[in-house]
Amino acid sequence: MDPSTIPAPGSSERTRVRRISEKAVEDRGVVEAILDAGLVAHVGIVEESGQPYVVPVAYAREGDRLLFHGSTGSRLFRRLAEGAPTCVTVTLLDGLVLARSAFESSMNYRGVMALGTCTVLDGDERDDALRLISDHLLPGRWGDIRPPSRKEIAATLVLALPLDEVSAKVSDKMPEDDPQDVDRPVWGGVVPLRESFGEPVADERGSAYPVPAYLGSWTR
Numbered sequence: 001m002d003p004s005t006i007p008a009p010g011s012s013e014r015t016r017v018r019r020i021s022e023k024a025v026e027d028r029g030v031v032e033a034i035l036d037a038g039l040v041a042h043v044g045i046v047e048e049s050g051q052p053y054v055v056p057v058a059y060a061r062e063g064d065r066l067l068f069h070g071s072t073g074s075r076l077f078r079r080l081a082e083g084a085p086t087c088v089t090v091t092l093l094d095g096l097v098l099a100r101s102a103f104e105s106s107m108n109y110r111g112v113m114a115l116g117t118c119t120v121l122d123g124d125e126r127d128d129a130l131r132l133i134s135d136h137l138l139p140g141r142w143g144d145i146r147p148p149s150r151k152e153i154a155a156t157l158v159l160a161l162p163l164d165e166v167s168a169k170v171s172d173k174m175p176e177d178d179p180q181d182v183d184r185p186v187w188g189g190v191v192p193l194r195e196s197f198g199e200p201v202a203d204e205r206g207s208a209y210p211v212p213a214y215l216g217s218w219t220r
């Protein structure tokens with residue numbers, strides 16, 4: 001897609017941020033940075049019965065689309081492959097905002113919501129997408145592991161969601177206490193929250209080999 005023709009975040013009627021709209025993001029670069037920093041997307045579908053389901057999955061961003069992979073037997077992936085409309089969210093939790101009232105206590109976050117329908121990828125595009133999803137989760141790992149066999153690929157649905165109807169909200173603030181609460185004798189402020197890898201734990205066979213350098217060098 002020509003980047004100049006992609007609608008700005010929040011520019012459709014369905015994606016316009018209405019409540020606390022000062023947190024809305026119009027910069028596509030911020031949307032992309034949030035998607036690149038996240039690891040899990042929550043993907044929604046509505047079953048034929050009308051029952052909605054929201055399912056967490058891995059993903060990667062490739063330019064102006066999101067890539068997903070899952071089993072051909074998965075309800076979520078089958079529905080998406082049929083062209084069911086979806087709503088996908090990626091949320092990064094950055095901290096707890098501890099105000100002096102329950103009402104003003106909140107969270108700092110960065111979040112993206114994307115609406116649309118997926119297309120099924122095939123051939124080289126599908127194979128590349130599988131590598132990109134792996135690279136997004138842990139860059140460098142793909143080069144060390146066995147690539148999927150034809151049989152494994154046949155059992156996998158790989159989907160792309162265009163990022164042409166998205167919105168984003170970012171909240172990054174200190175507590176905004178009401179005047180009546182500011183002198184309350186209690187600590188207030190922000191407690192930052194960061195995702196990080198712990199020390200790698202080798203399995204029985206893994207302990208015979210050095211910990212790959214990409215595990216040590218990669219941070220979120």
Ligand SMILES: Cc1cc2nc3c(=O)[nH]c(=O)nc-3n(C[C@H](O)[C@H](O)[C@H](O)COP(=O)(O)OP(=O)(O)OC[C@H]3O[C@@H](n4cnc5c(N)ncnc54)[C@H](O)[C@@H]3O)c2cc1C
Nearest residue numbers: 040053055056057058059068069070071073074075076077
């Ligand atoms: C962090 C994370 C990343 C994941 N990444 C992927 C991925 O990339 N690809 C992939 O195919 N799957 C992934 N999964 C698993 C995914 O969430 C679903 O469990 C799986 O895709 C099966 O979906 P389905 O529609 O076939 O569910 P079904 O098996 O049809 O679901 C039946 C019922 O099981 C329950 N259920 C299913 N999944 C979950 C869940 N995750 N949590 C709680 N209850 C559940 C629900 O009640 C649901 O109605 C991931 C899960 C997590 C937590």
